[in-house]
Amino acid sequence: MSRSTGRRLGRAGIRDVAAAAGVSITTVSDALNGKGRLPDATRSHVREVADRLGYRPSAAARTLRTGKSGLLGLTVTTYGDEPFTFTEFAYFAEMARAATSAALARGYALVILPATSRHDVWSNVALDGTVVIDPADGDPVVTELVRHGIPVVSDGRPGGALPVTGWVDNDHEAAVLGLLDHLADAGARRIGLLTGTTTDTYTRLSTTAYLHWCERVGQDPVYESYPAHDPCAGAVAADRLLARPDRPDAVYGLFDPNGTDLLAAARRYGLRVPEDLLLVCCSESTVYASTEPPITTLSLKPRRIGTAVVQILIDAIEGLDNGLPIEQVIPTDLIVRTSSQRRSARTTVSPPRGPAGA
Amino acid sequence: MSRSTGRRLGRAGIRDVAAAAGVSITTVSDALNGKGRLPDATRSHVREVADRLGYRPSAAARTLRTGKSGLLGLTVTTYGDEPFTFTEFAYFAEMARAATSAALARGYALVILPATSRHDVWSNVALDGTVVIDPADGDPVVTELVRHGIPVVSDGRPGGALPVTGWVDNDHEAAVLGLLDHLADAGARRIGLLTGTTTDTYTRLSTTAYLHWCERVGQDPVYESYPAHDPCAGAVAADRLLARPDRPDAVYGLFDPNGTDLLAAARRYGLRVPEDLLLVCCSESTVYASTEPPITTLSLKPRRIGTAVVQILIDAIEGLDNGLPIEQVIPTDLIVRTSSQRRSARTTVSPPRGPAGA
DNA sequence: CTTGTTAAAAGGTACGTTTCTGCATGGTGA
DNA sequence: TCACCATGCAGAAACGTACCTTTTAACAAG
Structure with a gap:
């Protein structure tokens, strides 16, 4: 069997859509992503065929090609033995919720990761950036992320001259x-x-x-x-x-x-x-x-903090920042x-x- | 510039490691993943060179090749207008924490996703499986996931004959x-x-x-x-x-x-x-x-539920289950x-x- | 008739892995 | 000596997408 017809197993790929629509792969890609110069007729035709085949683009392939995964890491520095002992439970929950919403609104999703430097976990997921809650001075995970060019924004002013992209904190x-x-x-x-x-x-x-x-x-x-x-x-x-x-x-x-x-x-x-x-x-x-x-x-206003952290992070990822580290202070509420x-x-x-x- | 020496920008790839270690790409891959038949000398040599170059395998490329991303979705069905209004805050936090720990222990990470059927979010991330908390009857997201062959395990007995891979709930x-x-x-x-x-x-x-x-x-x-x-x-x-x-x-x-x-x-x-x-x-x-x-x-024992949900889900992903839907009842605690x-x-x-x- | 211009679509390569297949080499039993 | 096998490694084909480059067709202007 040839490569064009071979696989009947598994989901439909962009190739199958191209074949079914009678156009080229490029046209399908352009039509679905709103790029290129295509007449609306072709665009809608391709979209319809893709829908009919239940086509979903492969996130992995897209990430590999574009270098953007749309994923942000979310890490909480923990104390004690359990991997996720947040002492400030309500704070964390609120902050994480706000961060998730803000990320989603801009097309990103959040991945919860441990603060430990288990390489096999961190390197198994392609991150566009990371939010770190309350990083320890000289946190090795943060240091390595920054060294690899991944933007890191922290909730809580980082100590120890941690080279983060930015931070948000209360006064x-x-x-x-x-x-x-x-x-x-x-x-x-x-x-x-x-x-x-x-x-x-x-x-x-x-x-x-x-x-x-x-x-x-x-x-x-x-x-x-x-x-x-x-x-x-x-x-x-x-x-x-x-x-x-x-x-x-x-x-x-x-x-x-x-x-x-x-x-x-x-x-x-x-x-x-x-x-x-x-x-x-x-x-x-x-x-x-x-x-x-x-x-x-x-109240430390965790919702405002979570939102601000994500905005700064995504701005940095998308190059909307000026390159300097951004520091933002959120007022508290008595x-x-x-x-x-x-x-x-x-x-x-x-x-x-x-x-x-x- | 040729393809072998071309890119000095960006991070080191497996090719660079192979060149620096004086072996083939295959050998590097095998050495780092513990596969193939290699003498320990080669293995450790390759590891050392990879470390020296700061090599991190590309998660996207690995996912594309293997079809496994190591990511599990985590979704909470919400009521009201805000995207993440968990009414049972402590319950959700505990459950999510346990689920995250359990997933991590088996090499998986959790991605927080909205319960809405925004395709552009769900299809932008490659999931090996999904945990759904309290799915609504006939939830369209769950239905589509299952249709695409992605295992789904729910916290809370699903109504409406939702075709999930399994569920965990209290009596x-x-x-x-x-x-x-x-x-x-x-x-x-x-x-x-x-x-x-x-x-x-x-x-x-x-x-x-x-x-x-x-x-x-x-x-x-x-x-x-x-x-x-x-x-x-x-x-x-x-x-x-x-x-x-x-x-x-x-x-x-x-x-x-x-x-x-x-x-x-x-x-x-x-x-x-x-x-x-x-x-x-x-x-x-x-x-x-x-x-x-x-x-x-x-107490509904959210920690036990979160752990159980993830275990069932990962078992299904790795084919360790018998194929039938798994239902598990967790006792409550007065x-x-x-x-x-x-x-x-x-x-x-x-x-x-x-x-x-x- | 030629040339330039533009729309529309196709071709082909690269992203960085994993893994199947295959090629040497050297030792062993017949 | 020969066949055979295990060992140690290399080549190359995918995986599915995005995008750069090129081709084709059509058509207006010179």
Whole structure:
């Protein structure tokens, strides 16, 4: 059997479409991709034949030929042993969702990849670019990607002079300072911090901002650290913080679960929130709107970050950037709820009295 | 310039490695892939040269040649307008995480794709198989994938005779029945249900199981429905349920946020939990361990489901299955906490469920 | 009649692998 | 010596597409 008629197995290729339509391969390619100079009659005829045969172009062949795969890597640096322990779950989920949407809107898809440098995984997929969440200083994966000319944009300001194409981050210092001012305005005299032992940029910047603030207002720092990837350790650390002799009258928790942890610890010690203890934590979770009392949260706007990261990355891939690294700062959002408002006892919604009242 | 020396731009290819190592292309390929019959000396020599040149095989070329891309699609059927509104956030995140890990462990990576039938996205990526979460009856994307011979495994029993390669799901009927028995054992006389208006399998099976149970024990059904993708609607429906004249003394909420919604509603009506109202909701979130009081949850074991789905899919791709569709049922896990225990104030240990009851 | 111009379509090569087939070589048993 | 086989390696054909180059036809202008 000759090469033109040979394969009856498998899907229809561009050759089969060309033969069935009575035109050349080039014409089919041009017709389907909207290129070349073809009369509309030919174009629609080819399209119809392709449809009839159920033709789908081979992504692999196209990628091989054009050098563009339409795939973006998405990597989360992890702590601990499990491959994908995101401590900031809601944050990651929101960010990834926004990134996926933004990529899709521009014709790209996201591939989830491990942060480890397992070559056999990374090299088995053709990437046009990569999004890295919270890269470690001198991350080997990032370094190698950049060395191979693959654009890399990071969520979180990269440390260690990582040669990324660009990055997006919040102004963590400003956020923490503003938040502490807010607590002080609400009457806090000694503000405590629940922070992490890891060395990632977020933890580091937030903690130093706290220390600076303490220095400025002349307060002794009161903080507890714990490995952020261990949820139980968070509860323990929250307890430790409230058990100290120099117990704070307000606490900021850097991580998502800290709000409930601190609330539980406060209950154990008979502390009323917000009367005896003001509470704020950094979280994207909506549960803090309906805890008792609702807890003030700092939102890092993961959706805006995810969108921005992908836009920068795709711009770089498509050569729409100016070549310089792009740095973008996304403002944070302090969502003030009862837990950080000492004075106003007014609740926002008037409780509808039900039948059989208390 | 000839084809052998021509390209100094771009990365090193297998040809360059062959030339530098003084062997043929075949030998390089065999050496790196562990195939063929080569002495260890040659093998290691080739590997060393490849390393020195920073050689990375082209995934696109390999995929084109072998027909295997090592990529699995991951799709979530969505409700509402946004492309990725997962109502069960924690569930999806956990499931996706487990699926990603399992895939990675077997050398595959996951690509996140939209459930819409945008051809230009789906056909731009070469997939070896696809995981579909909660497919709609007669889902066109699934149908087309199967028609093209791509294995599809679904999380959630597919309705509408969808010709999937296999599926994994919980036994939702049994879970709901057991849960209702548990509430009845704790003293509930009238159990209410907070359910969804959507027609997905989970909602449908759970609701009918509830109705069956009511019929069996001779209780009038007491339930409220709301569009599960709207978080505010959940709070409203919870309120409505507790405002009814035939107010239930126990409620099961089908969706993740229902626990906090119901707790807030109970507070508004001055109902004590668990004394006046028993509460259970289906959730994977750990926040319910530290609410006041802690809330009993039904876990669907998303990690086990994600792992199982991927194993079945990869088995099918690699031809390790027997060809028949595979159906796997994952047991659920009722995590009993204070909110569903009227008598014993003692915590934590879940009562061993005997089949007896009554 | 020649030449230039343009539309329409065909030819053919390259993208970078994997892998089938085949060619030497040297050792072994008959 | 010869046939035979295992070993170690090379040649070359695909895989399916995109795109650069060329051909053909038609037609207007010189």
